[in-house]
Amino acid sequence: MTEQPAQEFDVVVIGAGPVGENAADRASRTGLSVALVEAELVGGECSYWACMPSKALLRPGAALAAAAAAPGLAAQVEGLHVDPAAVLAWRDWMTGDWDDAGAADWVASAGITLVRGHGRLAGERLVRVAAPDDPSAPASPGLLRARHAVVVATGSVPVLPDVPGLALAAPWGSREATSAPSVPRSLAVVGGGVVACEMATAFADLGAHVTLLARGGLLSGAEPFAGQAVERGLRELGVDVRLGVGLAAVERPEPGGPVTLTTSDGQAVTAAELLVATGRVPRTLDVGAESVGLTPGAPLAVDDSMAALGVAPGPRGPWLYACGDVTGRASTTHQGKYQGRVAGDVVAARFGDPQAAGAPTHADAPPPAGAAARPWSRYAATADDVAAPQVVFTRPQVASVGLTEREAERRGLPVRAVTYELGELAGASVTGPGYAGTARLVVDAERRVVVGATFVGPDAGDLLHAATIAVVGQVPLDRLWHAVPAYPTLSEVWLRLLEAYGL
Template sequence: MTTAEQTYDVIVLGAGSTGENVADIATRGGLSTVLVESELVGGECSYWACMPSKALLRGSEALAQARAVSGAAAAVTGEQDVAATLDRRDGFTSHWDDAGQAQWVDSAGITLVRGHGRLAGEKRVVVAQDDGTELVLLARHAVAVCTGSRGAVPPVEGLADVQPWTPREATSAKEAPGRLLVLGGGYVGSEMATAWQQLGSSVTLLQRGSRLLPALEPAAGEAVEASLREMGVDVRLGSEVRSARREDGGDVVLTTADGEFRGDEVLVATGRAANTDEIGLDTVGLEPSRYLDVDESLQVPGVPWLYGVGDVNGRQQLTHMGKYQARQAGAAIVARARDEQVDLADWSPFVATADRRATPSVVFTDPQVAAVGLTAAQAADAGVPHRVVEYPIGSIAGASLFADGYAGTAIAVVDTEREVLLGVTFVGSGVAELLHSATIAVVGEVPISRLWHAVPSYPTISEIWLRLLETYRG
């Protein structure tokens, strides 16, 4: 095996969207940077998560919106072309070819090394390259671990042996399975149950807990559950899987207290695991297979040259939050390389505070769920004096124009001492585009008295802001 050695200012392990952004910020700051990637440049979001999953969902959403408008509904005379939908999905993944992403890396002045990288001591990474050679990379300033996470399979008897789908298989499948069992009713489980039921599968969703989307407001899970049932999904709440097997005929069989459930495939969407088990963390005194502990600048305490950015730290496993953390970490790396002081106070350009203050998220089910900040339950747990304000979105003129019989809910959690918004949740068709206004209001801690003067345009669904404020004022 041939071994070579190269030195850079910054080494980034993982060329997903998080790693790309760390490398870009560092390079723009004048540092030489190398990206190490063992799979596809662009990572999970581009090929197996955000982009393909939303492409699978969008066709059904567009049809539902057209059918919800009298006059336009008459033009919808056929069913969705599943093959064309899958082809469109493939287009968004560039057919799992990362040539375009690799070209961007090169144009940004970043070096790309393909292969599996492992830490091998302080500021040292050994890469087993795809061509069979070994490359030793040395960092002058920092190593950023951006290796992300993967779908985890819980320790249920026989489950790993049935070759279950993870979210990767669910978003890249070449055809709709006849019968799909979905294990887990969180974001991924709810979205994929929606997508494949509408693309022709017969879906059974098994949720261990008492409601779907348990991290969100109860009204959100209830609305999504009702919608899934209406479209034909067999939703089973409080259903704990005890064992799994695959029979000779190919059926996957899940055994629960309520009996057996059969399918052609089973999607496990019950959580994520950190991709830290084979990257040499033990060589720098850290425990493999665990999420990296980091400070607000994404630096690993006790290892000042090491950063854990994005999913790998387990703080908020969302693409936009990984990119946000990457921008903050990249700025901190550049500043420290210049021997500048890095302030860890709130609102510093070097720290990530949004993931504990106000993380925006959207569940692209039908209806959509868009949420930011605290739920009412979280505010209560935190001991913050608050009041919950709800308003039916369907009573807004703009919503009535958007769709006949529009049904939806807006929920605001207000800090009654400071009179600022702690959190906002929208449930309804097309509400994703309302979310950023709520994010600005929560992050900016805009007083209710000031929001009163932010007049929503008429007739749009944004009028919900006025109705929430009116309801709060009484």
């Protein structure tokens, strides 16, 4: 059967999660025609299986805990628990019941062409689209040709450790956990990262008996005190936390029945469900990387303009770009969206018409192919390396940006870290008795600028953006001294940290 001629667009974006949406939107702003290819739901992992549903599951327990800590409310809420059915119904509403019609409408309103199906690179500026799994979906167009650029934003996929019996036991990944139709009586969680800690918190709030197994400590990439605080918080919720324990074998004799884990120390753990959250890898095995000379399964390495490395450029410069988890540079939605904005802006500036209606106006210009962008150019994802923020919505919250003390020292920076207990602030005392938390700044002692910050405590995420601005802006400590915090708020910790540094 003869294949239909390729449909042509100026730009083709593979992956319609938040990262791909941002890249497509930005690329279209100088008049370029853009096709956005998606095999599943428009809006991607974050909207339906990650950020939004997980926070919907976590918020009620956090709100109840905050009420229980407030003077005058503790007695009224004593003995209360979150309502699992109501929480799951709220989660369903937050995900739109896994219907992407609204997101698809936004794509159309932005003038972007949505193509349903699985997109794979098929050579220079070519994308082959296979029919989607949904038989009711429109037929795939087959082959798309990009006149100028292809952007890959296919995200990441979870990985299962090689443990006897694990794959046959039908374990949950993060998708199954956040979309669970009911709360299991008991849940075993394997892993010590963000997903493991957040889901252990959520399901403990919802009434499940949770056992958490982690080969090392919790949140190993954060400052050590952060993981220790989260461990204490989980234990206070009744989670059976076992650190330094690996998984040796898994058995599930009956489909849907209980699962039994054998741990590395010879213990047995039985639970109604098992969540494995031991990491994710860039989704490049099924994107046709080999068709352009790249290695399937490896991250799509990019420069700071998000142009793929190791791919021969086209007549007008780099044609293949990548952003988000698929690059291996960052693993948060907000950082991927930032990369998507950079990639889309670069493509729009290099190939679009700067005089097009609605085109942004600014003095910056993308660097020539192969040349470095000026510091903090809008066409370079500079923040990936030095100022990536993250909030872990456990109890307590963990908020961080930039480098930990350990990472800064590993990079050879002349650093000095200062720490202050949030509970000693007047702003903490007004929230109620027993507020506990810790803040740390990591300072480049030679340049006297903040290169990293971590805040641990209730609602610590609210402190993060000020730290992000300090790191990105490379604001000298002597100038930060004049940023007067309002009293009585937790922001006063900035004054106390600077005093601890010696100002």
